[in-house]
Amino acid sequence: MVEPLHLRDLAWAVTTCCEIVLLFYLWNRRRYSTHPVLFLYVVAVVVQSALAMLVYEEWGYSTRAYWVVAWGTQMLVICARGWAVFELAHRSLGAYRGIWALAWRVLFSVGAVVLAYGLLFAHGQWTTVVMNAGRGMELSIAAIIVTLLLFTRYYRVPIAPLDRSLAIGFCLYSCFYVANFSLFEPHLSSRAYFWNFLDISAFLASLLLWIVAVRRYPGDSRAEQRITISSEVYGQLSENLNLRLHLLNEHLAELLRPGGPRP
Amino acid sequence: MTLSLFVFVLLAVTLVGILAWTGRAPRRKPWTADQIFAALSSERHSLRLPAIVQALQPEDVAFLVERGHRKLRARLVRERRQIALRYLNQLQEDFEMLLEASRLLAVLSPEVIAMHEWERLKLSVRFSVCCAYLRWKLRLGLEPWRTFDALSTMAGSMALRVETATARMGERAAVGAAFSSTLQGRRG
Numbered sequence: 001m002v003e004p005l006h007l008r009d010l011a012w013a014v015t016t017c018c019e020i021v022l023l024f025y026l027w028n029r030r031r032y033s034t035h036p037v038l039f040l041y042v043v044a045v046v047v048q049s050a051l052a053m054l055v056y057e058e059w060g061y062s063t064r065a066y067w068v069v070a071w072g073t074q075m076l077v078i079c080a081r082g083w084a085v086f087e088l089a090h091r092s093l094g095a096y097r098g099i100w101a102l103a104w105r106v107l108f109s110v111g112a113v114v115l116a117y118g119l120l121f122a123h124g125q126w127t128t129v130v131m132n133a134g135r136g137m138e139l140s141i142a143a144i145i146v147t148l149l150l151f152t153r154y155y156r157v158p159i160a161p162l163d164r165s166l167a168i169g170f171c172l173y174s175c176f177y178v179a180n181f182s183l184f185e186p187h188l189s190s191r192a193y194f195w196n197f198l199d200i201s202a203f204l205a206s207l208l209l210w211i212v213a214v215r216r217y218p219g220d221s222r223a224e225q226r227i228t229i230s231s232e233v234y235g236q237l238s239e240n241l242n243l244r245l246h247l248l249n250e251h252l253a254e255l256l257r258p259g260g261p262r263p
Numbered sequence: 264m265t266l267s268l269f270v271f272v273l274l275a276v277t278l279v280g281i282l283a284w285t286g287r288a289p290r291r292k293p294w295t296a297d298q299i300f301a302a303l304s305s306e307r308h309s310l311r312l313p314a315i316v317q318a319l320q321p322e323d324v325a326f327l328v329e330r331g332h333r334k335l336r337a338r339l340v341r342e343r344r345q346i347a348l349r350y351l352n353q354l355q356e357d358f359e360m361l362l363e364a365s366r367l368l369a370v371l372s373p374e375v376i377a378m379h380e381w382e383r384l385k386l387s388v389r390f391s392v393c394c395a396y397l398r399w400k401l402r403l404g405l406e407p408w409r410t411f412d413a414l415s416t417m418a419g420s421m422a423l424r425v426e427t428a429t430a431r432m433g434e435r436a437a438v439g440a441a442f443s444s445t446l447q448g449r450r451g
Contacts, residue, residue: 096369096370098369178272179271
């Protein structure tokens with residue numbers, strides 16, 4: 001039977017190879033011009049893997065040095081991931097100035113609230129605090145992506161297939177990280193290897209999704225800037241639409257009133 | 264597992280669920296800009312239906328029961344329920360058309376008023392819940408008469424108010440023309 005440690009090392013090696021493949025495709029398809037932050041994020045992930053591998057070779061897995069390097073760089077990588085998600089959001093909604101003005105505030109608020117919730121549970125030893133903070137950030141990223149996709153769906157804003165695939169990859173990994181960490185948290189000391197293996201495997205799945213998406217879809221299908229009506233016209237029409245919606249709602253509410261309609 | 268950890272797992276699973284839902288194709292095809300402007304400027308079906316509804320008062324049925332026409336009464340009950348359901352469908356269609364128009368408006372605006380958008384979201388949730396409740400109430404035959412009576416009495420006054428609002432929108436038809444052509448470009 002293959003030991004968990006070896007399985008994890010194998011998954012780690014395969015993941016690093018996939019990271020390099022993704023970086024190659026991003027470079028090859030010139031995605032660094034359309035998705036510069038994503039490109040930087042993948043570079044950061046490759047550098048993190050290389051750094052962690054060097055420290056692992058030198059001092060081993062269960063050492064403080066490895067832990068500091070792994071989690072220190074992990075925080076930076078999560079921040080880069082958050083930035084890449086923001087880039088995706090801007091690519092999807094940035095062309096629609098009105099919606100973007102509303103969306104970034106909503107996305108920021110959702111992210112901040114979820115992050116604050118995640119950080120509420122970050123207490124105890126400083127190692128636990130860092131890991132809990134990581135979970136809070138991942139949950140925040142997932143919430144931001146889901147809110148972004150809800151926005152695009154509500155306003156029927158077309159989102160490029162590449163951007164959608166990238167967003168799905170980010171979201172699935174973040175959600176899996178949160179669930180995985182939460183399920184294993186009480187047994188982290190005894191099941192660290194298995195937890196780490198599952199985490200790496202989930203990231204590998206996201207990497208594969210991104211590689212396929214970068215290979216398959218064009219990345220420069222960003223919507224052009226369109227402004228056709230003034231804020232004043234929008235305000236007036238919007239107010240009238242709300243009035244009509246309100247009237248229809250009132251109509252329905254009257255039907256539901258126990259005593260029947262008012263004269 | 265503690266409650267907080269359970270909440271984290273639940274949140275993650277919920278987010279994945281919503282993510283999957285956002286990937287589904289919308290139930291209905293989006294309206295084109297022309298359809299929206301035609302609908303906004305013309306009389307809606309829901310404004311015409313009340314006239315049909317008005318003609319069918321509950322007293323008719325009471326009269327039939329007294330005369331012993333039970334089968335006819337049952338048929339009338341069924342038909343009236345169908346009419347009430349149709350009326351609800353039309354109301355919902357009107358509502359969705361307005362929401363669609365507001366979305367298009369927001370997409371083309373340089374500045375969206377968050378309060379307007381929030382208000383619309385609240386209204387649409389409220390409308391959906393009330394509509395589903397009323398529809399089931401009618402299907403299950405719970406107090407259909409009172410509902411039906413309410414429909415007919417209310418319809419006239421509401422039609423007038425909605426028409427007034429429509430007229431106000433019509434005043435901005437000039438804006439709409441330019442708007443429509445731009446939207447056409449976007450949708451087409």
